[in-house]
Amino acid sequence: MIGEPARTPRYQGAGSSQVTPTRLDTALECLRESAQGVRVEFAEGYGMPDDEDPAVREELAADAERLAARSDTVLLFLGLPAQEESEGFDRDHIDLPATQLALLDRVLAVNPRVAVVLSNGGVVRTSPWHERVPALVEGWLLGQGGGSALARVLYGHVNPSGRLAETIPLRLEDSPSHLSFPGEEGHVRYGEGVFVGYRGHDRRGDEVAFPFGHGLSYTSFAHSGLSAVARGGDEDKDSDGEGEGEGGWVEVRVTVTNTGDRQGREVVQIYSRAPEGSGVARPVRELRGFATVDLEAGESRDVLVEIDRADLAHYSEREGGWFVEGGTYRIEAGASSRDIRCTVDLRVEGDPSRARLTGRNTLGEWLAHPVGGPLLLDAFARGRGARSGAGADAGAGALADPVMRRFLAGMPLEVIAEFPQSPVPLSQVPALCEQVAAARG
Structure with a gap:
């Protein structure tokens, strides 16, 4: 065992979160107590924080290198010193100390059987070195019983089942908030919007650690x-039918099988993907629920995860509240946001629109509106009939031409109505708006 965190664990954060433990397990003591037919030796490897004397740093590293060279297996404990993480300030990097990374290189050079155990409160960068080690355990800050927990996992007395609650990027610059955080002149702009964490990484297609x-x-x-x-609703629908209205939920079932040779616990994650052509920016997938299932080797079991229909909503300024878009949602089950094992489509009936339309709304907004769209198309058809001629034909052709329709989609209806060839004159726009309002109730 190499690394000061094995002997002096960081079991909690700094600042006002600190508590006095009733006892404190260390990984070094617990691994020695649980060892059977194995001699457990220890080398400090580096100081926490690093010693400023180069001679002392070299002596610690050399002792660790010699221990690694004569050992069958190395447990190398790396992590952030306490002064790197506390309340009241933010880290400006996600790197492990350079002294620890240099020690990792020296240990791997004399012994390839290295399992790295991390001790840190926030994410640390593991690339590119994680590709060179056979095993990596993210220990975080485990509390007063963390030493015995690590010993049970490392010796295989328990089967680990933890899952990352955040993405570990290849580098800090890949984080969705990198260009807007920490802000300037006392202000922070949360520029990533809904694309926080994995939602941003997955939307951009970033490679991650x-x-x-x-x-x-x-x-x-x-x-x-x-x-x-x-x-x-009044009638339950399956994945080929329509979803239910406000207050409903979605039952997701999936069969999980333990395909290995020992007992274990799986964490089944259920994600959803918004319909194609969504009117707002949406993540590639969003976690909607999860469930844990304990299985013996070879055992299978059905797992149920329920999703509230309201969880499919987004906040719409146009609608003035939370709004569920209608369409075909992709429901996914997997072992991570990048390890999707199976998918199914579910047709969901959208909420009735509460949006009021005016002449200042764009043609695209009118056409997308469940009430305003059909009314406008009908008005265009009637207008073409009443105003037969080259100008009306040109107006009708504008909507039929996909390029021109895309061009006009961003224009307010009242601007289009002023065109000489428009099938709907400006004088008819207020009446259309009143019809939409009356249909909405």
Whole structure:
């Protein structure tokens, strides 16, 4: 065992979060107590924080290198010193100390059987060195019983089942908030919007070190038979039918099988993807729920995850509140946001629009409106009939031409109505708006 965190654990954060433990397990003591037929030796490797004397740093590293060279397996404990993480300030990097990374290189040079155990409160960069080590355990800040927990996992007495609650990027610059955080002149702009964390990484298609939801164990699992059924209305619908209205929910079922040779616990993650052509910016996928299932080797079990229909909504300024878009949603089951095992489509009935339309709304907004769209198209058809001729034909052709229709989609209706060839004159626009309002109630 190499690394000061094995002997002096960081079991909690700094600042006002600190508590006095009733006892404090260390990984070094617990691994020695649990060892059977194994001699556990220890080298400090580096100081926490680093010693400023180069001679002392070299002596610590050389002792660790010699221990690694004569050992069968190395448990190398790396992590952030306490002064790097506290309340009241933010880190400006996600790197491990350079002294620790240099020690990792020296240890790997004399012994390739290295398992790295991390001790940190926030994410640290693991690339590119994580590709060179056979095993990596993210220990975080485990509390007063963390030493015994690590010993049970490392010796295989328990099968780990933890999953990452955040993405570990390849570098800090890949974070969605990188260009807007920490802000300037006392102001922070949350420029990533809804694309926080994995939502931003997945939308941009970034390569990452470890994705949101990732986690390995000493066995393996398979997912199959995914189904999604909308509940809560007068008539329940399956994945081929329509979803239910406000207050409903979606039942998602998937079969999980332990395909390995020992007991384990799987964390089944259910994601959803918004319909194609959504009117607002949406993530590639969003976690909607998860469930844990304990399985013996070879055992299968059906898992149920329920999603509130309201969870499919987005906040719409145009609608003045939360709004569920109608369309075909993709429901996904997987082991992480990047490890999707099976998918199914579910047709969901959208909320009735509460949006009021005026002449200042664009043609695209009118056509997309469930009430205003049909009314406008009917008015265009009647206008063409009443104003037969080259000008009316040109107006009709503008909507039929996909390029021209895309061009006009961003123009306010009242501007289009002023065109000489428009099938709907400006004088008719207020009446159309009143019809939409009356249909909305």
